[in-house]
Amino acid sequence: MTRILVLGATSAIAQAYARRRAAQGASFVLTGRREDRLAAIAADLKAVGAASAESFAVDLAACEGIEAAARDLRARFGEPDEVIIAYGVLGDQERAEKDLTEARALLETNFTSAALWTLAVLKDRATQGPLTIIAIGSVAGDKGRASNFIYGSAKAGFDRFLEGLQHKYDGSAVRVIRVKPGFVDTPMTAHIKKGGLLWATPDRVAADIERAVSKRRRVVYTPWFWWVIMTIICSLPWFVFKRLKV
Amino acid sequence: MLEKSSWGRLRRVPHEVARPAFLDELQQTVRPGDKALLCYGKGRSYGDVCLNENGRLLVTDRLDRIISFDRETGVLRAEAGLTLDRLLQVVVPHGWFPPVVPGTKFVTLGGMVANDVHGKNHETVGTFGAHVRALALARSSGEVLTLSRSENAELFAVTVGGLGLTGVILWVELRLSPVRSAMIDTETSTIEDLAAFFRLATAHREWPYTVAWVDCLAKGSATGRGLFIRGRHAESGGLAAHGAGKTGVPFDAPGVLLNARTIGLFNTLYRHRPFALGAKRVHYDPFFFPLDAVNDWNRLYGRRGFYQHQSVVPMADAEDTLRKLFALTAEFGEGSFLVVLKLFGDKPSSGVLSFPMPGATLALDFPNKGESTRRLLTRMADVVLEAGGRLYPAKDATMSAQMFRAGYPDWRKVEERRDPAIMSDFWRRVTAEAA
Numbered sequence: 001m002t003r004i005l006v007l008g009a010t011s012a013i014a015q016a017y018a019r020r021r022a023a024q025g026a027s028f029v030l031t032g033r034r035e036d037r038l039a040a041i042a043a044d045l046k047a048v049g050a051a052s053a054e055s056f057a058v059d060l061a062a063c064e065g066i067e068a069a070a071r072d073l074r075a076r077f078g079e080p081d082e083v084i085i086a087y088g089v090l091g092d093q094e095r096a097e098k099d100l101t102e103a104r105a106l107l108e109t110n111f112t113s114a115a116l117w118t119l120a121v122l123k124d125r126a127t128q129g130p131l132t133i134i135a136i137g138s139v140a141g142d143k144g145r146a147s148n149f150i151y152g153s154a155k156a157g158f159d160r161f162l163e164g165l166q167h168k169y170d171g172s173a174v175r176v177i178r179v180k181p182g183f184v185d186t187p188m189t190a191h192i193k194k195g196g197l198l199w200a201t202p203d204r205v206a207a208d209i210e211r212a213v214s215k216r217r218r219v220v221y222t223p224w225f226w227w228v229i230m231t232i233i234c235s236l237p238w239f240v241f242k243r244l245k246v
Numbered sequence: 247m248l249e250k251s252s253w254g255r256l257r258r259v260p261h262e263v264a265r266p267a268f269l270d271e272l273q274q275t276v277r278p279g280d281k282a283l284l285c286y287g288k289g290r291s292y293g294d295v296c297l298n299e300n301g302r303l304l305v306t307d308r309l310d311r312i313i314s315f316d317r318e319t320g321v322l323r324a325e326a327g328l329t330l331d332r333l334l335q336v337v338v339p340h341g342w343f344p345p346v347v348p349g350t351k352f353v354t355l356g357g358m359v360a361n362d363v364h365g366k367n368h369e370t371v372g373t374f375g376a377h378v379r380a381l382a383l384a385r386s387s388g389e390v391l392t393l394s395r396s397e398n399a400e401l402f403a404v405t406v407g408g409l410g411l412t413g414v415i416l417w418v419e420l421r422l423s424p425v426r427s428a429m430i431d432t433e434t435s436t437i438e439d440l441a442a443f444f445r446l447a448t449a450h451r452e453w454p455y456t457v458a459w460v461d462c463l464a465k466g467s468a469t470g471r472g473l474f475i476r477g478r479h480a481e482s483g484g485l486a487a488h489g490a491g492k493t494g495v496p497f498d499a500p501g502v503l504l505n506a507r508t509i510g511l512f513n514t515l516y517r518h519r520p521f522a523l524g525a526k527r528v529h530y531d532p533f534f535f536p537l538d539a540v541n542d543w544n545r546l547y548g549r550r551g552f553y554q555h556q557s558v559v560p561m562a563d564a565e566d567t568l569r570k571l572f573a574l575t576a577e578f579g580e581g582s583f584l585v586v587l588k589l590f591g592d593k594p595s596s597g598v599l600s601f602p603m604p605g606a607t608l609a610l611d612f613p614n615k616g617e618s619t620r621r622l623l624t625r626m627a628d629v630v631l632e633a634g635g636r637l638y639p640a641k642d643a644t645m646s647a648q649m650f651r652a653g654y655p656d657w658r659k660v661e662e663r664r665d666p667a668i669m670s671d672f673w674r675r676v677t678a679e680a681a
Binding site for chain 2: 041043
């Protein structure tokens, strides 16, 4: 039975992934701010086959309490076999450029707190057993773009951080999977006009993550074509790229 | 503003759309406002019961969590946006099956309650609402009520089949039926005419699932020829739920694809396919939901969309009435390749506005050719009304206020209990004062 710690369990991608793993009998510790919402998700996971699903209410974005919260989690639920880091905020780029409190929240939530949580999970592990860390990043972290560089840079920073961990833990029991979704139809993207072939469902992304876990991938673009799109965008010469409205 | 259509794709209707992901968010949106609101599940009703032009639309597809599922008793409670698709995936492996399923699994619990849907086993089990033990309803006054046959019974009766007008359904609790297998034993036989349909349909009541497919282009003495299909849950064959594989219709078919000639050809081929006849064991998925295999099949009707006529007429002169309806369709020459005929039993429906009543029900599609199609639908509706029958609101896009009131004389009971913040295009249409 795989014990999965979900950081940001109310995220649509995390829910879709947890459902898939619940059907295989995994057990869960669900974290997030809202106790009532975590309970609703836990009930659903149990109904579809989770061995257990416990809620642990915590503000993941609060950088101060991370070590204490991680200790508390460890004491109550033991060591997980798998951790999925799924929380984050997309924010409003234009507002964040003017409102530095907003900018700081974007950077701290998506980079600082996520990196600290990863360190907290790795630090003081009570076991040498295997651990898989799945981190949901974004294709937005692959290239700085006018429309979204605050969120993008936080995701980019986290991506470098994870890449470093992969280097450090290569050949050990700790595996890190960097997931890079493109446009996903979730509440986080509610304000963006949707439709078209570029948009994926959370379940599609979850299926790709599941495959990446079983195939021991290090980086996964989801859906796959985002690898092609980002490779092209990243290799465009400046005089072409600067004309793009992206 | 976002454009939404119903399954018939007759109109693209602008709405202010909200898609709450949790019940507390949904509850927050159920408040009085400048604009009336309406819930929208998977948009599988054909006409305008799920539309609310320029109003608020609460799309419930993200509210699909199971709240509790007792594998011993088969009682399941889930959020209103849970689809039959996911429900089946969860319950079938444990030997449970929804007591009533409509012709598609891409419908939500809330939608099935609001339209009090029926299935191929109406004679033996009644409508979906008959198996709902309780539900929670959020009203724009801010209250959340639990409704059942013993608690708030009056509001329960206008909410089942209440077209989503009495409040916003938060969750539904239903009792599932035990099955020993995911397979269905079926038998298919040919029927030569309408009389043969009535003989077969009444003679085989020990088979819970019965339905007939009819070649609507057959004229004269051949009227009503087609296939009679009956089924029951198999005793063995495993409990594997359906898979996800299906083909899609990626674009709108040109309008000429479905015409009298192609449909006539389809009908002839369908009736003569040799493998169709006789006894077979099939999975529940193709048996109950054959059209789900083609994603977005409604696009086959082209850009202008299509209408569906589904009516029920009392048993007394059902054969005669059906003959008149078929004559009208044949005369019109715009046949439909989806013609379904079946009998309803005498189980009383739970809802004040529930469609089924004892008699024969007929469903057929017509590509939208504008005024001529609407004229045909009106003429058919007149025949139905004259016979003492009525049309199915979930399928309807054209019936007049007068027609609706004649078919559903108790409609005021729903209007009286309607949440003042909720409205639909359908309700506006059928409650408008006749000019």
